[in-house]
Amino acid sequence: MRTRLTIGISLLPLLFFCLCFSIIGCVTKNPGQEILTDKSTFLSHLDTLQARYDLTSTLKTKEMRVTIxxxxxxxxxxxxxxxxxxxxxxxxxxHIQALGAFNDPRAVAIANRDQFLLVLVEEQEGYLGELSDGVLRKIFGIDLRVSDVLSAIFANPFLxxxxxxxxxxxxxxKFIVTRPGVEVGHTETIVMLIHGNEPQITEWRIVDEQGVLQQSAFFSDYRVVDGILRPHKVEIQRAPEQTRVVVKIGRVExxxxxxxxxxxxDPIIxxxxxxxxxxxLPALDDS
Incomplete structure (x- = not known):
C-alpha cells in the first residue's frame, strides 16, 4: 500500500546511511594528480571517524525533515x-517517529537489542519480531543489513x-577509497575530504558486477555539535527503485x-x- 511504502522509505535513510551500495556514474578523478596513498595516512583518519562514534553515547534529533x-x-x-x-x-x-501535521506520531519504529517493533499508528497495527536482515528486507523492499544501522546514524561506512x-x-x-561490496561482484567507492585535519565522508557509491549503479549517498552540511563533527544533510538515491530521499537535520543533541x-x-505492545x-506484514506495493 502507498501509506506503508511512504513510511517505509522515510525510515530507510535513518536505518541506512552506511548502506550506500551502488550509484550511477563514477567518482570524478584527475589522473594527473592522483597517486596511490600510504594507507597509514588514511587509517589515521579512520581512527578519527571511529572516535566520533566512541564519544557518542546518545543522539537525539529535534528537527528533521525527510523528502521522498x-x-x-x-x-x-x-x-x-x-x-x-x-x-x-x-x-x-x-527509536524513530514519523510525525503528522500536528506533531502526532504516524509511525513508530523501535530497535531494542535483537527485537524490532514497527507500528503504523493510524492503522492501529504493529509488527514485532527479531531484528534481522530478512525483516529489514521485507519492510523496505531492498537489501538492508542490521550492521548498516550504525553506519546510517554516524555516516561512517567503515564501522x-x-x-x-x-x-x-x-x-x-581528498581520498578515494574502493573496496569489495558485501554482495559478490559489487564494488563500493567512498570519497573522504579532509578539512582542518577533520575527515568528512561526502560520497558513498556501490555498483554491481556489471558496473550498474545500485545506490548512492551524499553527505554534506557538516557542523560541529557538542564537539563532534556531523553531517546535517544526506541525499540517498536508489537506482533500481528510482527513489530519491533527502534528509535535512535542523537540530541535533x-x-x-x-x-x-x-x-x-511493552508499553506499545x-x-x-x-x-x-x-x-x-503485507508486501509493499503502490496499490
Missing part, C-alpha cells in the same frame, strides 16, 4: 524524530570493520540524557494496538 520522491511521482515530505542510545554493555537502541581489502588514492585533501523507557516495547509477527 519515487520515480515520476510528486515528492512527499515528512517530519521525523530520532533517538539513539548506546548502553553500558555496548548494545545500540534506536563494520571492512578495511582489509581497501585501495586508497589521494590527492591533497549529542550525549544528553535519554531514559531507557524511550526504547521499551500492551496499549491495545494489534501486534502481528513480521511474517504477516
Amino acid at each position: 520522491q519515487e520515480a515520476d511521482q510528486e515528492p512527499d515530505e515528512l517530519r521525523e524524530l530520532l533517538w539513539y542510545k548506546k548502553t553500558d554493555d555496548g548494545a545500540n537502541l534506536l 563494520d570493520g571492512r578495511t582489509e581489502k581497501i585501495k586508497v588514492k589521494g590527492s591533497g585533501n 549529542l550525549n544528553g540524557e535519554i531514559k531507557d523507557s524511550k526504547f521499551e516495547l 500492551n496499549s491495545g494496538i494489534e501486534i502481528l509477527p513480521f511474517s504477516e
